[in-house]
Amino acid sequence: MTEAHNAPTATLLQARNLHKSYGAKPALKGVDVTLRAGEMVALLGPNGAGKSTLLQLLTGLFTPDQGSIEVLGHDMRQHPSRALAGLGVVFQQSALDMDLSVIANLHFHTDLHGMPRKLANTRINTLLETMGLADQAKAVVRSLSGGTRRKIELIRALLHEPRVLLMDEATVGLDPASRQQLLDTVRGLCQSRGMGVLWATHLIEETRHADRLMLLHQGAVRFEGSAAEFMAQSEGGDFQTEVLKQLGRGTV
Incomplete structure (x- = not known):
């Protein structure tokens, strides 16, 4: 790692002015994302806000109509393999083979x-031990609980030692x-x-302890900053109530 990457304020991921439409329907309207070393950013929004589209662009699954993405200084369009090498991803839908063992996956x-x-094997054994799953290495994934499967997916995402971790409704x-x-575990x-870490969720309670909060609604960022900054500009209600007001609806 370079000295810059070890610095706590180093920028690991930078996305600028991201636009994406599906036909005539815009999904993202000029979204910026900055992710720095050592911080967890919570991306909160209702279903249809554009969270999954944003994660799909950041993981290289789709290409933005407009805008740029850099991971560890590598442009996603010009050097996709270098950019993707710096990413670990846990998707909303499980990507494990249910009929294989943990170690095979x-x-x-x-x-x-x-x-x-x-x-x-060294990295697998270390991470299984760290997550308290050393005795599950030979277990068939289908036999494991949902929480354990998610831990296995997190282990898989960490094996190549990425600097950026993207969690999509994990x-x-x-x-x-x-x-x-x-x-x-992720905070640790x-x-x-x-x-x-960019943690996309629709559950307000998962965002309270993030370093920064991004509120996404109808493809645009409504707020970005700490929870304390969000509450400082609020109208005096509790955190959940104020978030719901900002998103312009009664539930997330």
Whole structure:
């Protein structure tokens, strides 16, 4: 890693003026995203706000109609492989093979990245141990709980040691205890590894302890800043009420 990447204020991901439309329907209208080392940014918005579209652009699945994306200084259009190498992603929909073992799923990922098996095994064993899943390595994924599967997906996303982690509605279907455990784990990664995390969610309670909050509504950013800054400009209601006001609807 370079000295700049070790700096707590280093910019890891920079997206500028992102536009994306599907036919005549705009999904994103000039969205900017900055993600710095060691910080967790919560991207909050109702269904249809544009969160998934934004994550699809940031992960290179789709190309923006307008705007630019840089990951670790690499332009996504000009150097996609270099940019993508710096990303780890946990998608809303599981991408694990349910009929394979945990270790087989993780080896598939390390093989895609061309990682030597000895190094792969070292990283897999270390992360399984860290997540408290060392005894689950040979278990078939289908036999595991939803919370455990999400941990496996997080492990997979971390195996190539990305500096940026993108989480797209990663707690969907999890019970409150599993949701909190996953949040705590990711927050710990920000602090211990200096990772930058963009956490997309529609659950207001998941955003309270993020370093910054981005409110996305109808493809545009309504607010960006800390929860304290958000409340300082509010009308005096509680956090959830004020967020719902900002998003212009009764529920998220």
